[in-house]
Amino acid sequence: MVVVVWEASVRLWLPAYLPTPSGVAGALWPTLTSESFGTALGETLGGVALGLLLGCAAGTALGLGLGxxxxxxxxxxxxxxxxxxxxxxxxxxxxxxxxxxxxxxxxAVIALSAFLPCAVSTGDGAREIPAQLGELSQVLRLSRLRVVLDVLLPSTLPFIIAGVQVAVGRALVGAVAVEFLASLPGLGTYILSNAHSFEQDAAFVAVLVLATLGIVARAGTETALRRLAPWHLHVNR
Structure with missing residues (x-):
C-alpha cells in the first residue's frame, strides 16, 4: 500500500524531483553493476573496515582500562x-x-566514530565484573595476563560486541558525512553527485545499499553475541 501511494504521489506532483519505486527497481541492477558504483562502494567499505578495526581495537583497550x-x-x-x-x-x-x-x-573520522562507543560500552562492562571473580583470581594466583584472558575479556565480551554494534552504524554515518563534506570518493559523493544530476533513482539505490549494510552488520553482531557469549542471552531473559 505504501509503495502504491508513493508511486502515485510522485507521478502526480513531483515526477522530476523524487524517485518512484518502479524507477528505483529499474535502476537497481544497472547501478549495482556499474563501474562508478563499484568504485564508490569499495572506497567507502575499505575506509569503514580499516577505521572500524583501528577504532574498535583502541576503544576496547581503553575501555578495559577505564573499567x-x-x-x-x-x-x-x-x-x-x-x-x-x-x-x-x-x-x-x-x-x-x-x-x-x-x-x-x-x-580518522571513522576510527573516532568507532572508538567512542567501544570505549564507553567496554568500560561499562569492565566495571560490572563481580568482585568475587577478582577475589577468585587472587586465590588462584593468576598472572595479569591470565586475569585479562580468563576473567576480564569473557566477562566484558557482551559489552564489547554491543559497542561494536553501535560502532558499525556510527562508522557508516561518519564515512558518508566526511565524503559529503570533504568531497572524497565513496558512496556519499556518489549519492550527492547523482542527486545533483537529477539521477534520483541511482542515488536512492545507493541509499538502500547503505541501509542494507547497516542491517547486515547488526545481524552479524547479534549472531556473534549468540555464538560467543550465549550465557549473556540466558542471563538477560
Missing amino acids: RVPWLRHLSSPYISGLYAMPMLAIVPMATIWLGYSGQTRL
Whole structure:
C-alpha cells in the first residue's frame, strides 16, 4: 500500500524531483553493476573496515582500562563523554584542516566514530565484573595476563560486541558525512553527485545499499553475541 501511494504521489506532483519505486527497481541492477558504483562502494567499505578495526581495537583497550583503573576513568571520562555526545559532522571540518582532503581524513573520522562507543560500552562492562571473580583470581594466583584472558575479556565480551554494534552504524554515518563534506570518493559523493544530476533513482539505490549494510552488520553482531557469549542471552531473559 505504501509503495502504491508513493508511486502515485510522485507521478502526480513531483515526477522530476523524487524517485518512484518502479524507477528505483529499474535502476537497481544497472547501478549495482556499474563501474562508478563499484568504485564508490569499495572506497567507502575499505575506509569503514580499516577505521572500524583501528577504532574498535583502541576503544576496547581503553575501555578495559577505564573499567579497572579508577584514576584513568576519572581522568578520561569527561573528555570521552563530551566527544561521544558531539555529532560527527562537527569533527569533519577540523579533520580536513589537520589532515587535508584525503583518505586520512575519512579514516580518522571513522576510527573516532568507532572508538567512542567501544570505549564507553567496554568500560561499562569492565566495571560490572563481580568482585568475587577478582577475589577468585587472587586465590588462584593468576598472572595479569591470565586475569585479562580468563576473567576480564569473557566477562566484558557482551559489552564489547554491543559497542561494536553501535560502532558499525556510527562508522557508516561518519564515512558518508566526511565524503559529503570533504568531497572524497565513496558512496556519499556518489549519492550527492547523482542527486545533483537529477539521477534520483541511482542515488536512492545507493541509499538502500547503505541501509542494507547497516542491517547486515547488526545481524552479524547479534549472531556473534549468540555464538560467543550465549550465557549473556540466558542471563538477560
